[in-house]
Amino acid sequence: MTLHCDAVRVLETYETQHDLRQAYLDHLGAHPGGMWKSCTDGHITASALVIDPEREQVLLTLHKKLRMWLQMGGHCEQSDSTLADAALREATEESGISSLRLLHSSPVRLDRHRTPCAWHLDVQYAALAPAGAVEAISDESLDLRWFGYDEVGDVADASVVRLLEATRARL
Template sequence: MSLHDDAVLVLKGYDTGADAAQEELRQTYLHHLARYPDGMWKTCGAGHLTASALVVDPERGRVLLTLHRKLRMWLQMGGHCEPGDATLAAAALREATEESGIAGLALLGGGPVVLDRHPIPAPCHWHLDVQYAAVAPPGAAERISDESLDLRWFAYDEVAGVADASVVRLLERTRDVLDGGR
C-alpha cells in the first residue's frame, strides 16, 4: 500500500465526532488527495499533507515544544512526509523522534488527534497537517535538532501563553484522548 493510499484510509476512518470544522477539513483533505496524486509531497504546488505529533511527558502534565528555526514559533514536532514513510503515523513518529531526539516515543490512540490546515509561502500554498500525539518514555532526554532553536517542556497551562491557537487546540484534543474521550 502506498503512503497516499494509507492517508486516504486514515482520513476516511478519522472520527470527527460532532465537530463540523474537523469534518470540513477531513473532506478537504480527501478531495485534495483525490485530485492530486502527488498530494503527499512537498513538490505538489497546490499544497501537501504533513504529519506531526505533540510529545507528552510520561507523567502526562507537560508537552515538549520546539522553537522552530524558520518560523520562530513554539510548535509540536512535525513536517513533510518522505518516500520511506509507510504510513502517516510512521511519518509523524519519525518527525517527532528526529526533532525531539527522544527514542521510544509511542503514539496515542488509533489515529490522528486533529487536522489543521495552514498557509505556507509559495510555491506550495498549504500544509494539510495530520496531527497525532505521542508519549515519551520514562527518563527520556530531549536533544535539539538542526530544525530547532530550542526545545522545552511546558506545563499544560503554559502552552496558551507561548503557542498559537493550533497548538492549543492540539493539546486540548490530546488531553481528551488521554482522558479516554474523543
Template structure:
C-alpha cells in the same frame, strides 16, 4: 499509487472527526488527494501537501515538548513533510517527532489522528494530520537543526507561548488521556 497515499486515504476515510469543522477539513484533504494523487503528499506540490506531526506529551509530569521552529519562529509540535520511505501517516508523524525531539522510544497515544490543521507556510499550504506521542520516562530531548530551541512546557504554560492550533491540539490530546 503509493502505500503512503493508500494509507492517507484510508486514515482520512476512517477517521471520526470530532466536530463539523474537522469533518470539513477531512473531506477537503480527501478531495485534495483525489485531485492530485501521490503528488498531493509531497513538498513540491505548490497547491499544498499532506504533512504529519505529533505533539509529544509527558502525562505523569503534565508537560508537553515544543520546538521553536527555525523557519516559522513559533513554538510548535514536532512534525513536517512526508518522505519517500514513509508508508503510513502515523509512522511519518512518529518519525518526525523522533527526529526533531531526539527522544528514542516515543509511542503514539492512539493509532488515529487527534485532529487536522490546515495552515499556510512559506513553501505552501500544509494539510497537517496531527497525532499525539507519549514520551518515555526520564528521556532527555536533543535539539535538531530544524529548531532554535526545544523545551518542556507545563500544560498550563502552553497558552502563553503557542498559537491556537497547538493549544487546541493539546486540549484534545488531554481529553484523550
C-alpha cells in the same frame, strides 16, 4: 499500500472535523502527488505532540524557519509507509527522543495552515515520552523545551492549544 492510500484510509475513518477531513480527501483525489512537498497546491504533512502525562508537560520546538513554538512535524518522505510512521519519525528526529510511542494509531486532529512553501494539510498525532526522556535539539530547531499544560497558551498559537486539548481528552 502506498502512503497516499494510507492517508486516504486514515482520513476516511477519521470521525471528526468533517469539512476539513473532506477537504483533505478532495485534495488527495485531485492531486496524486499531494503527499509530497513538491505539490505547490498544498500537501499532507504529519506531526505529533510529544507529551509526558505524568509530569503534565508537552515538548515544543521553536521552529527555525517559522520562529514559533510548535509540535514536532513536517513533510512526509518516500520512506514513510504510513502517516502514523511519518508523524513518529518527525517527532523522534526533532525531539531527539528515540523511544517515543504514539498515543493512538489514529490522528488526534487535523489542521490546515499556510507556510512559506505551500498550504500544509497537517495530520496531527500525539506521542508519549517515556519516563526520564532526555530531548536533544535538532538542526530544524532554535530551541526545544518542556512546557506545563497551562503554559502552552502563553507561548504557542491556538492550533497548538487545540491539539493539546484534543490530546488531553484522549488520555
